[in-house]
Amino acid sequence: MRKPFIAGNWKMNTDSQSSTALASGLAENLKSVTTVDVAVCPPFVYLQSVAKALGDSGIAIGAQDVYFEGNGAFTGEISCEMLKDVCCTYVLCGHSERRHVIGECDELINTKLKAALAAGIKPILCVGELLEEREAEKTDEVVTDQTKKCLAGVSAEEMANVTIAYEPVWAIGTGKTATAGQAQEVHAMIRKLLAEIYDATVAENTRIQYGGSAKPGNTAELMANPDVDGLLVGGAGLKVDDFSAMINTVA
Numbered sequence: 001m002r003k004p005f006i007a008g009n010w011k012m013n014t015d016s017q018s019s020t021a022l023a024s025g026l027a028e029n030l031k032s033v034t035t036v037d038v039a040v041c042p043p044f045v046y047l048q049s050v051a052k053a054l055g056d057s058g059i060a061i062g063a064q065d066v067y068f069e070g071n072g073a074f075t076g077e078i079s080c081e082m083l084k085d086v087c088c089t090y091v092l093c094g095h096s097e098r099r100h101v102i103g104e105c106d107e108l109i110n111t112k113l114k115a116a117l118a119a120g121i122k123p124i125l126c127v128g129e130l131l132e133e134r135e136a137e138k139t140d141e142v143v144t145d146q147t148k149k150c151l152a153g154v155s156a157e158e159m160a161n162v163t164i165a166y167e168p169v170w171a172i173g174t175g176k177t178a179t180a181g182q183a184q185e186v187h188a189m190i191r192k193l194l195a196e197i198y199d200a201t202v203a204e205n206t207r208i209q210y211g212g213s214a215k216p217g218n219t220a221e222l223m224a225n226p227d228v229d230g231l232l233v234g235g236a237g238l239k240v241d242d243f244s245a246m247i248n249t250v251a
């Protein structure tokens with residue numbers, strides 16, 4: 001049985017006050033939730049204050065990115081050791097904004113993901129196709145290629161600590177959610193791929209989140225799919241009431 005996993009990706013939003021207020025509000029609302037794993041991924045600079053505000057609520061904290069090298073002369077980057085030092089359990093790897101805005105490639109994402117695993121941080125690997133790729137019926141090809149390249153060299157044992165997030169790029173921040181059927185189709189394809197790369201156990205146990213305009217109104221429908229194990233939430237994750245409502249729907 002895969003435990004549902006809902007994470008909020010705050011992206012480059014909030015400030016010192018609003019990040020703490022958001023975390024405190026979620027901690028208050030969600031402290032009794034035990035049937036869903038919940039995490040929030042604030043900007044690096046607020047990780048510590050958010051972790052403090054989350055207290056013992058059971059809400060985990062994740063970073064939005066990491067650099068693969070150890071500490072040293074890498075100006076502007078953040079290491080796995082630093083993330084562990086501020087209590088990060090998770091790290092997003094290969095979010096579409098890092099792929100398509102910042103220019104990260106699968107090979108770099110793979111290196112980051114493996115560094116996180118080696119350090120004991122759980123990666124959430126994001127994959128997903130652009131609108132033109134979907135329209136050209138290349139969704140399966142693109143998602144397969146990203147998944148294979150980003151998981152290269154990751155063992156079946158290590159997969160126990162990996163979450164995959166399917167985020168169709170055309171659905172991110174656009175209000176255009178993939179239909180439950182579109183999400184299920186790609187999630188089932190990814191699970192089948194995991195069985196091919198690894199084995200049936202890895203395929204069965206790996207959690208696959210959906211991301212892209214997920215909100216309170218579509219949570220139940222998305223989560224009703226057999227292969228949708230959670231959500232990676234952007235905009236709706238910035239509102240205490242919306243994010244809490246989504247988790248309560250699943251719980």
Ligand code: 13P
Nearest residue numbers: 009172173212213234235
């Ligand atoms: P939205 O929920 O704002 O579409 O963002 C999704 C996302 O990119 C989460 O990582």
